[in-house]
Amino acid sequence: MTALLEIEGLSVTLPVTGEQRQVIHDVSLTIGPGQAHGLVGESGSGKSMTARAIMRLLPPGAQVQGAIRFDGNDVMALNRGALRRYRGSDVAMIFQDPRSHTNPVRTIGDFMTEALCRNRGMSKRAALQRAVDLLDEVFVDDPERRLRQYPHELSGGLLQRVMISAALAVEPRLIIADEPTTALDVTNQAEVMAILDEQRRERGLAMLFITHDLDLAAAVCDRTSVMYAGSVVEAQAAERLHESPRHPYSAALSKARPSIDASVERLPAVGGRPLSAFEAPSGCAFADRCPFCQQRCIDEAPALRELEQAMVRCHFAEELKETLAGDFEETMREHA
Amino acid sequence: MSTLILSRRLGFRKGSAPGLGVLGWSSAAFLGLVALTAVFAPLIAPQDPLQINLADAHFAPGSEYLLGSDSNGRDILSRVIVGSRTSLLGPLAVVAIAAALGSTIAIGSAWIGGKFDQVVVRVVDAWFSFPGILLAILAVAVFGPGLVAPVIALAISYIPYSARVTRSAAIRERELPYIEALQVQGFSAWRICSRHLLPNLTPLIVAQATVAFGYAMVDLAAISFLGLGVQPPTPDWGLMVSQGKNGILQGYPQEALFAGLAIVLTVLSFNILGDRISRFYQERG
Numbered sequence: 001m002t003a004l005l006e007i008e009g010l011s012v013t014l015p016v017t018g019e020q021r022q023v024i025h026d027v028s029l030t031i032g033p034g035q036a037h038g039l040v041g042e043s044g045s046g047k048s049m050t051a052r053a054i055m056r057l058l059p060p061g062a063q064v065q066g067a068i069r070f071d072g073n074d075v076m077a078l079n080r081g082a083l084r085r086y087r088g089s090d091v092a093m094i095f096q097d098p099r100s101h102t103n104p105v106r107t108i109g110d111f112m113t114e115a116l117c118r119n120r121g122m123s124k125r126a127a128l129q130r131a132v133d134l135l136d137e138v139f140v141d142d143p144e145r146r147l148r149q150y151p152h153e154l155s156g157g158l159l160q161r162v163m164i165s166a167a168l169a170v171e172p173r174l175i176i177a178d179e180p181t182t183a184l185d186v187t188n189q190a191e192v193m194a195i196l197d198e199q200r201r202e203r204g205l206a207m208l209f210i211t212h213d214l215d216l217a218a219a220v221c222d223r224t225s226v227m228y229a230g231s232v233v234e235a236q237a238a239e240r241l242h243e244s245p246r247h248p249y250s251a252a253l254s255k256a257r258p259s260i261d262a263s264v265e266r267l268p269a270v271g272g273r274p275l276s277a278f279e280a281p282s283g284c285a286f287a288d289r290c291p292f293c294q295q296r297c298i299d300e301a302p303a304l305r306e307l308e309q310a311m312v313r314c315h316f317a318e319e320l321k322e323t324l325a326g327d328f329e330e331t332m333r334e335h336a
Numbered sequence: 337m338s339t340l341i342l343s344r345r346l347g348f349r350k351g352s353a354p355g356l357g358v359l360g361w362s363s364a365a366f367l368g369l370v371a372l373t374a375v376f377a378p379l380i381a382p383q384d385p386l387q388i389n390l391a392d393a394h395f396a397p398g399s400e401y402l403l404g405s406d407s408n409g410r411d412i413l414s415r416v417i418v419g420s421r422t423s424l425l426g427p428l429a430v431v432a433i434a435a436a437l438g439s440t441i442a443i444g445s446a447w448i449g450g451k452f453d454q455v456v457v458r459v460v461d462a463w464f465s466f467p468g469i470l471l472a473i474l475a476v477a478v479f480g481p482g483l484v485a486p487v488i489a490l491a492i493s494y495i496p497y498s499a500r501v502t503r504s505a506a507i508r509e510r511e512l513p514y515i516e517a518l519q520v521q522g523f524s525a526w527r528i529c530s531r532h533l534l535p536n537l538t539p540l541i542v543a544q545a546t547v548a549f550g551y552a553m554v555d556l557a558a559i560s561f562l563g564l565g566v567q568p569p570t571p572d573w574g575l576m577v578s579q580g581k582n583g584i585l586q587g588y589p590q591e592a593l594f595a596g597l598a599i600v601l602t603v604l605s606f607n608i609l610g611d612r613i614s615r616f617y618q619e620r621g
Contacts, residue, residue, distance in 0.1 A: 055520055060450060088522020101517040103532050114531075115521045170521075 002072075004206050005031040005054065005174055009066035012053055020063060021278035023049050025230040027066075028304070033173065036200065036207040038217030038238060040253075041227035042274040047210045050227075051176050054208070055093060056083060070174070088119035092167035094196070096179040098159040102151040109147030112166045119170060134165035138195050157188030164196055174206045182211075193220065214253055218242045226250040229285035230277025236310030244325050246312040248290045251324040252332060268332040284315070291328065291335035292320055355619075360612035363605035370602055374420040381414035385571045394588040404590035406576075407583060412591055416598050419571035423599070426487050426565075427552035433491035435545045438498025439506075439537065443529050445499075446506035457503075460496045468493030468555055476564040483566055486559045494548055501544045505537055539617050547610030550603040557599050573599050 010027045013020040024046045031037045039047045052058055054068055056075060068075040070090060078086055095101040102111055112134070113127035122130065128147065135143035138161045151159055160180060167175055180196060181189040197220045200207050211217050217224045218238045225235040226249065234247035245251035252270045272289040281287065287297040296315050304313045314320070323331075356364065373380060382402070392409035395401045403412040445456040468490050475489035476482075509515070510533065518528045559565040560574030568575060573595045580591030 057516060057519065084522045084524060086522070087520055091520075093517070093520045095513065095517060097513070100513040103514045103518070103536070105536055106532075114523070118527070119522055 003030045006069040011065040015061040034204040036221040038221035038224035045227040046230040092172040094177045097183045098163045229275045233313045268329040291331045355616045356612045363608040383411040383414045385414040385418040406591040415571040423573040426556040430552040434494035438495045439502045441499045442502035463496040543613035550606035
C-alpha cells in the first residue's frame with residue numbers, strides 16, 4: 001500500500017521570547033488512502049501543531065525538521081501555487097470551533113461556494129446547487145434557507161455540519177479533523193461524529209482525526225497514535241490500543257476514563273501535570289508521572305520501537321505487557 | 337450587501353436602540369441635507385451666484401437677499417449653496433484617496449508582518465511629522481493654484497492617519513481563526529485580503545474617513561482662504577470667508593459669517609458622526 005500522507009521524524013521548534021522551543025519531537029505516522037488515523041493526547045501534547053505542520057500553517061519563525069510527504073510530494077517544498085492547490089483540493093480541514101472559523105459577515109452560501117467557484121472553477125449557480133445537495137446529505141433541513149443565513153444564526157452543531165459539507169465539497173483526499181466535536185454540546189457530538197464518519201467512509205477519504213477521547217478515536221479510526229509532550233509514545237490498531245495498551249501513559253489514560261460497566265469510588269488519575277515538549281527531560285518524558293518508572297527511564301530517552309504490531313516508546317514495554325492489560329489502578333493511586 | 341451589513345452594525349435593527357444616539361443621527365441627517373444641497377445646488381439657489389450687482393452691495397439679510405449680499409452685490413445664500421459643491425468635493429477626494437491608499441498600506445503591512453511591518457510603521461511615523469498644509473502650499477507653488485494640487489497634497493499627508501488606525505485593526509483581524517480557515521481552503525493572500533479582510537474593516541475605515549473629512553474640509557478652507565485653492569469668482573466657503581474678512585471691520589459681517597457658519601456646522605457634524613461611528617465600532621468589537 002502506498003501511503004497518502006507520510007510524516008517522518010517531524011520535529012518543530014517555535015521561537016518563544018528569543019529562544020527556539022521544541023513543540024514537536026520526532027513524530028512519524030503514515031496514513032494510507034481511505035484510512036482513518038487517530039491522534040490522541042492531552043492539551044499541549046502537539047496534536048494540533050502536527051496538523052498545522054501538515055497544512056503548512058505553522059507560525060512565522062517555526063523551524064521544521066523531518067519530512068511530510070503527501071502522495072509522494074514533499075509538502076514543505078511546495079511552491080506558492082502548488083501549496084494553494086494542495087490546500088484547496090487535496091486536503092480539507094475541519095476545526096474545533098466552527099463559529100470562529102467562519103467569516104461572521106458572510107452568508108453560509110458565500111462560505112460554501114467560494115472554494116467551489118475559486119478552486120474548482122464552477123459557476124455560482126452550479127456551486128450553489130452543489131452546496132444544497134451536500135447540505136442535504138449531512139441532513140441539514142431546508143438547505144436553501146440555510147445558504148442565505150449568517151453563521152451566527154445557526155447552532156453550533158448545525159454549523160459544524162455545514163463545515164463538514166464544505167470540507168467534502170472540494171472532494172479532498174484527506175480530511176484533517178481537529179477535535180471537531182469538542183466545542184459542541186453532548187447531544188450534538190454523537191450526531192456530528194456519525195455524519196463525519198459516514199461521509200468519510202462513503203467517499204473513501206483518508207482522515208487524520210485529532211481528539212483527546214481514546215474511545216472516540218477507537219470507534220472511528222483504524223489506527224491510533226498517542227502523543228505525549230510532543231512525541232508519539234504509542235501507535236497501534238485502534239481497537240487493540242484499548243484492549244492491550246503497550247505504553248504506561250496510554251494505559252493510564254484508559255484507566256482514568258469512567259466506564260459504564262464498572263462502578264468505582266474514585267477514578268484513578270495520572271499524577272502530576274502534562275509536560276510541554278520543551279520541558280521534557282533528557283530521559284523519558286513521562287518518567288516522573290509513570291507509576292513504573294525506574295532509574296533507566298530517567299537516564300535514557302527511549303526510542304519508538306516495534307512490539308507485536310505496535311509501536312511503543314518505552315524501555316520496559318515487554319515487562320509491563322501483562323500489568324498494563326490488567327488492573328493497576330492501585331499502583332496509579334499510590335503513585336499519584 | 338455590504339451596506340446592509342454596515343447598516344446592521346450601525347444599529348438599524350428591529351427592537352434595538354439606534355447605535356449612533358440622537359446627536360449622531362441628527363448630524364447624519366444634517367450632512368445628508370448638505371449633500372443633497374450640493375447635488376441640486378443650481379436648482380435650489382434662488383439667484384445666480386456669479387451675478388454682480390454693485391448697486392446692491394452689502395445688503396443686510398432681508399426679504400430681497402435672505403442672507404444678505406456681498407461687496408459685489410451677489411446673493412450670499414446662493415453662493416453658500418453653490419459653494420457647498422467645491423467645499424464638499426475637495427475633502428471627499430482627499431478622504432477617498434487617503435483611505436484607499438492608507439488601508440492598502442495598512443492591510444498589506446499587517447498581512448506580511450515581520451520586518452516589513454516594522455519598516456512600514458517607522459515610515460508612517462516619519463510621514464506623520466510632515467505638516468499637510470505646508471505640503472499643499474508646496475504643491476500649489478509647483479503646480480499652480482486650484483483644487484487639484486492641494487487635494488492631492490492633502491491626500492498624501494492624510495494617508496498615515498488612515499494607515500495607522502487601519503493597520504492596528506487589520507493585525508487584530510488577521511489573527512482571527514477564520515482567516516486561517518480561509519488559508520486552509522487554499523485562497524490566495526490577495527483574495528483573503530480583498531474579499532474578507534477589507535470588507536470586515538470597512539466600518540472602521542468609514543468611521544476614520546468621516547472624522548478626517550472634517551479636518552480635510554478645514555484644511556482646504558484654509559488653503560482657499562490663503563488664496564491658493566479655488567479661485568474667484570467660483571463660490572467656495574473658505575474663499576468666501578477670505579473675501580468677507582474686510583467686511584467684518586466695515587460692519588458687514590454676513591459673507592464671512594454665513595460661509596464660516598456653513599464650515600463650522602458641517603465639520604462639527606462630521607466630527608460627531610465619525611466619533612459616534614468609531615465608538616459604536618469599538619463597542620461591537
